[in-house]
Amino acid sequence: MRPLTDAQIRASFLNASRSERKNLTLPTDLDTRDWEALDYLGIRDSKLPKLASVVIELDDEPVGILLRQTDARPLSRPQCSWCNDVQLPNDVVMFAAKRAGDAGRRGDTVGILVCENFECSVNVRKLPPSAYLGFDRESARDRRIEALRANVTEFARSVRDGA
Numbered sequence: 001m002r003p004l005t006d007a008q009i010r011a012s013f014l015n016a017s018r019s020e021r022k023n024l025t026l027p028t029d030l031d032t033r034d035w036e037a038l039d040y041l042g043i044r045d046s047k048l049p050k051l052a053s054v055v056i057e058l059d060d061e062p063v064g065i066l067l068r069q070t071d072a073r074p075l076s077r078p079q080c081s082w083c084n085d086v087q088l089p090n091d092v093v094m095f096a097a098k099r100a101g102d103a104g105r106r107g108d109t110v111g112i113l114v115c116e117n118f119e120c121s122v123n124v125r126k127l128p129p130s131a132y133l134g135f136d137r138e139s140a141r142d143r144r145i146e147a148l149r150a151n152v153t154e155f156a157r158s159v160r161d162g163a
Contacts (some may be wrong), residue, residue, distance in 0.1 A: 001038040009143050012064035014100040015158020040152050058156050065159050067095040081113045082151045085118035088132035091116045124148045
């Protein structure tokens with residue numbers, strides 16, 4: 001992912017009002033992040049614990065999506081829809097995002113089960129265990145990284161396009 005500034009992040013949101021963009025609490029360590037190891041930027045708002053956001057590159061532009069954590073808790077331990085990690089070191093929670101444009105103004109939302117603190121980029125970069133003799137662990141890791149990017153991109157498109 002390309003490095004982003006505070007202003008670029010705030011300007012990128014598809015589904016947030018001007019006041020929501022202005023009131024977001026963004027991290028102060030943007031200039032020291034390892035951007036090359038990120039497939040998306042996931043942010044939990046430190047002042048509003050139910051509020052989060054993700055920023056991805058979609059069609060070579062940063063696209064931000066405002067998320068709200070729902071109160072619903074699954075009865076069993078769910079799997080993250082983005083990284084599909086089965087050995088999660090963290091919880092997976094349900095987030096809802098208002099769709100962009102007219103659909104969002106009508107109240108349409110989309111939900112997604114995601115790692116609570118957006119650890120997906122770290123999860124997919126771990127070498128998987130060897131499944132069989134001759135298993136290419138590096139190739140499997142590369143496929144997981146590509147799958148994460150595809151899953152996040154698909155979610156962003158569903159918010160942007162309303163489909």
